[in-house]
Amino acid sequence: MLTPFAFQSGHARAAALCALLLVGARASAQTDPLPSWNDGPAKQAIIEFVQATTTQGSAKFVAPADRVATFDQDGTTWVEQPMYTQVVYCLERVPALAKAKPALKDVEPFKTVLSGDRAAMAKFTMPDLEKILGATLTGMTVDEFTAEVKIWLATAKHPRYKRPYTELVYQPMLEVMRLFRANGYRTYFVTGGGQDFVRVYSEEVYGIPPEQVVGTAGATQFSYDKSGKPVLTKVAKLLLNDDKAGKPEGIHLVIGRRPVAAFGNSIGDKQMLEYTQAGDGARLMMLVHHDDAVREYAYGPSSKVGTFSDALMAEAQKRGWTVISMKNDWKRIFAFE
Amino acid sequence: MLTPFAFQSGHARAAALCALLLVGARASAQTDPLPSWNDGPAKQAIIEFVQATTTQGSAKFVAPADRVATFDQDGTTWVEQPMYTQVVYCLERVPALAKAKPALKDVEPFKTVLSGDRAAMAKFTMPDLEKILGATLTGMTVDEFTAEVKIWLATAKHPRYKRPYTELVYQPMLEVMRLFRANGYRTYFVTGGGQDFVRVYSEEVYGIPPEQVVGTAGATQFSYDKSGKPVLTKVAKLLLNDDKAGKPEGIHLVIGRRPVAAFGNSIGDKQMLEYTQAGDGARLMMLVHHDDAVREYAYGPSSKVGTFSDALMAEAQKRGWTVISMKNDWKRIFAFE
Numbered sequence: 314m315l316t317p318f319a320f321q322s323g324h325a326r327a328a329a330l331c332a333l334l335l336v337g338a339r340a341s342a343q344t345d346p347l348p349s350w351n352d353g354p355a356k357q358a359i360i361e362f363v364q365a366t367t368t369q370g371s372a373k374f375v376a377p378a379d380r381v382a383t384f385d386q387d388g389t390t391w392v393e394q395p396m397y398t399q400v401v402y403c404l405e406r407v408p409a410l411a412k413a414k415p416a417l418k419d420v421e422p423f424k425t426v427l428s429g430d431r432a433a434m435a436k437f438t439m440p441d442l443e444k445i446l447g448a449t450l451t452g453m454t455v456d457e458f459t460a461e462v463k464i465w466l467a468t469a470k471h472p473r474y475k476r477p478y479t480e481l482v483y484q485p486m487l488e489v490m491r492l493f494r495a496n497g498y499r500t501y502f503v504t505g506g507g508q509d510f511v512r513v514y515s516e517e518v519y520g521i522p523p524e525q526v527v528g529t530a531g532a533t534q535f536s537y538d539k540s541g542k543p544v545l546t547k548v549a550k551l552l553l554n555d556d557k558a559g560k561p562e563g564i565h566l567v568i569g570r571r572p573v574a575a576f577g578n579s580i581g582d583k584q585m586l587e588y589t590q591a592g593d594g595a596r597l598m599m600l601v602h603h604d605d606a607v608r609e610y611a612y613g614p615s616s617k618v619g620t621f622s623d624a625l626m627a628e629a630q631k632r633g634w635t636v637i638s639m640k641n642d643w644k645r646i647f648a649f650e
Numbered sequence: 651m652l653t654p655f656a657f658q659s660g661h662a663r664a665a666a667l668c669a670l671l672l673v674g675a676r677a678s679a680q681t682d683p684l685p686s687w688n689d690g691p692a693k694q695a696i697i698e699f700v701q702a703t704t705t706q707g708s709a710k711f712v713a714p715a716d717r718v719a720t721f722d723q724d725g726t727t728w729v730e731q732p733m734y735t736q737v738v739y740c741l742e743r744v745p746a747l748a749k750a751k752p753a754l755k756d757v758e759p760f761k762t763v764l765s766g767d768r769a770a771m772a773k774f775t776m777p778d779l780e781k782i783l784g785a786t787l788t789g790m791t792v793d794e795f796t797a798e799v800k801i802w803l804a805t806a807k808h809p810r811y812k813r814p815y816t817e818l819v820y821q822p823m824l825e826v827m828r829l830f831r832a833n834g835y836r837t838y839f840v841t842g843g844g845q846d847f848v849r850v851y852s853e854e855v856y857g858i859p860p861e862q863v864v865g866t867a868g869a870t871q872f873s874y875d876k877s878g879k880p881v882l883t884k885v886a887k888l889l890l891n892d893d894k895a896g897k898p899e900g901i902h903l904v905i906g907r908r909p910v911a912a913f914g915n916s917i918g919d920k921q922m923l924e925y926t927q928a929g930d931g932a933r934l935m936m937l938v939h940h941d942d943a944v945r946e947y948a949y950g951p952s953s954k955v956g957t958f959s960d961a962l963m964a965e966a967q968k969r970g971w972t973v974i975s976m977k978n979d980w981k982r983i984f985a986f987e
Contacts, residue, residue, distance in 0.1 A: 378853075378859060455902060499861075508903075508906070509906075512906050516715075522715060523905070523906030523907055524836075524861075524904070524905045524906055524907060526906065530903060532899065533899050533902050533903070534895070534899070535895035535896075535898045535899055535921055535925070536895075542928050543898065543921065543924045543925045543928045545898060545899065545902050545925075552889050552890070552903065553889070558871070558872035558873075559872075561872045561880065561882060562869065562870050562871070562872055562882065565792060565870050565882050566845075566867060566870070566889065566904075567861070567903075567904055568860070568861045569845070569846075569849050569860030569861055569863065570860055570861060584872055584880065587880045588872070588880045588882075591879050591880045
């Protein structure tokens with residue numbers, strides 16, 4: 314009786330193992346890679362694209378080396394209202410700057426910023442803003458700048474959500490980035506925001522390392538500090554204005570490959586999406602449409618505010634870009650919800 | 651007797667497997683990752699550095715995300731004599747250019763280039779060279795430029811070795827790059843050569859993908875061609891002169907991390923090595939010294955030709971950088987030897 318028993322025992326074990334494996338496989342197949350998305354054409358487009366471009370033998374297969382997906386940041390992967398986070402940073406840096414350089418206290422536009430008069434600040438001209446950005450984004454070493462941004466991020470809060478800016482990240486877009494990366498894609502930021510600013514938190518918050526951040530970039534200047542140590546100082550010389558036509562130009566400069574997928578939300582992303590689409594083979598172009606005033610903000614063709622214009626919506630329809638409705642496509646917007 | 655037999659059988663199988671694994675491990679331990687290197691301090695420095703920085707628990711351990719190694723190209727990973735390959739390219743492109751724009755035939759310095767008078771060309775001034783570089787490196791789309799370089803690389807031959815330039819790659823340095831990559835390092839070019847030029851062959855020849863080529867970079871301009879397709883045109887606006895102080899500046903622009911290892915061969919690499927060394931933790935800085943007139947070229951402190959000056963050798967000694975002697979450290983220089 315030993316052999317039959319042993320056989321049965323082994324068979325029972327194998328059967329149990331098979332059952333376990335099958336349950337595992339079913340559970341895995343049932344795991345939704347985009348749980349914060351409602352079912353709909355946007356979610357479907359993303360899942361189908363990733364599947365088609367990474368399935369060996371698929372007509373749409375994309376070689377691993379070419380798997381580059383680019384994401385705008387402000388308004389595409391985190392909140393950009395009521396003001397770009399980096400501009401808030403620059404304004405909120407002014408008191409510390411005035412402490413170090415007291416002469417600034419009597420000079421405009423710094424005087425107005427220090428007064429805290431929001432209405433007056435709202436009337437700043439482009440040259441005013443440039444003075445503030447120049448004073449807060451240049452003149453320090455790269456390491457000093459990184460330290461300053463880290464300190465600010467740890468304490469600053471968004472006026473509406475009363476939370477750190479780094480929590481105002483769109484959970485559905487984090488899931489998209491993870492899905493792409495889990496399928497061999499490199500995810501890049503291609504942002505109008507400052508490259509050095511975004512690099513400070515991009516890895517921790519989005520899983521995007523510094524070398525995959527393409528942003529508006531000023532020059533740095535190599536020199537030696539008093540102790541003879543080499544340092545890079547941020548100087549007021551613009552190398553790349555990473556907006557509109559600057560986005561494909563920046564992509565070429567830093568990546569040197571055409572993306573196969575691109576995500577944006579504004580007229581500043583139009584050229585990036587066009588450039589992405591102009592390549593051969595499978596392509597995915599998507600625009601986040603801010604149409605949810607309750608959970609986030611509504612601005613776009615209907616609200617006539619902001620940068621998602623009627624013209625951009627018309628181009629999206631003409632070119633077959635997929636528009637993501639925050640209101641309808643996103644089950645959840647933030648991780649803290 | 652069934653049980654002991656089964657046990658013995660299992661034991662025998664396990665023993666055989668162990669023997670196999672041990673043989674495998676011994677074979678692996680005996681495989682030299684740098685077979686084209688002679689034993690010596692340079693080879694030892696590389697192997698010890700890679701081992702120490704990638705061994706968990708080592709005091710010199712470097713986290714995978716920070717494993718960035720940068721390599722100069724001309725003179726560090728391929729032949730740069732008697733002329734930088736890209737300059738040869740520009741000169742040899744002139745006939746095709748003159749065919750497309752016949753007016754150039756009567757204009758200097760193009761007239762001299764077309765005459766083939768090498769002695770006259772050797773006397774070109776910097777402005778002469780700039781005219782030639784400008785005419786052959788800008789004005790076309792990025793795709794057109796890539797196609798032109800590919801055609802040239804397929805046919806051009808080095809005057810001494812009578813081989814394609816892409817074969818004049820230092821086999822010992824290819825082995826170093828592979829060793830680094832096999833241990834989780836990302837290998838980057840940081841070259842004074844044109845970023846777009848080097849990208850054409852860097853992946854195939856060195857295993858370095860386009861996004862890991864930091865080079866001298868001109869701007870591109872986004873526009874639409876006659877059919878409405880978006881194109882990037884190379885324009886005559888320098889964004890990054892990736893030489894000397896421009897190397898750490900370029901590293902910050904494109905990589906945004908400080909390298910932990912850097913390889914160069916000339917005074918143009920000094921700042922990159924200094925910047926690398928100034929970081930915390932384990933660091934490796936190496937300079938290739940061209941002292942082998944028989945197999946390659948000899949230029950440097952002794953020959954008083956070229957860019958490996960006495961001052962650079964003094965700095966290497968002062969800072970503890972390892973100098974690689976091509977003559978003594980490299981068993982084999984080229985794969986075709």
